[in-house]
Amino acid sequence: KQEVTQIPAALSVPEGENLVLNCSFTDSAIYNLQWFRQDPGKGLTSLLLIQSSQREQTSGRLNASLDKSSGRSTLYIAASQPGDSATYLCAVNGGNKLVFGAGTILRVKS
């Protein structure tokens, strides 16, 4: 059974810092991995999708890497802003369904 762990559970940083969110998964037989953002009381917004054959994906200030063999992914956020404050969720697709981590709650202070 796939298990997904996200570290840290919560993070508070001053504006402008570069930061890294970590995701680990137990079964390396995956199709892809997806990072989502969720604002309080809102739905999930897809940030980045990495296929199993890829090593990283970039979108603006966001960069996600994937090391399938070690069961790890990182989400790198450059020059953080208060608007980045949200919960970040990592989800692994092992075939037909996504398994989610518990999320990292990020607060960027101005």
Place this chain on the structure above:
Amino acid sequence: DAGVIQSPRHEVTEMGQEVTLRCKPISGHNSLFWYRQTMMRGLELLIYFNNNVPIDDSGMPEDRFSAKMPNASFSTLKIQPSEPRDSAVYFCASSLQVAGYTFGSGTRLTVV
């Protein structure tokens, strides 16, 4: 594309009543998923469909929960009878094969 559309956005009902949540997936997507999110348990997969056929309903908590997908553009999740512990946010998502998932805005259900 309007994305995945869920209705209603909010539902407040009394214990024992029937509740029906609705979802319209993105046109052309062949997989549809129902998730439930609570503070205690996070996001849990309830059931998913491939090409309108239920594939895995092992996440459905009890027989009180049922889901249907009569065609490629519509799905329902029904709870009958509802109980206070069913209070949660219910999300619908759709995808095409191994492409990324797109989630709807969710239905916040409160059972009093």
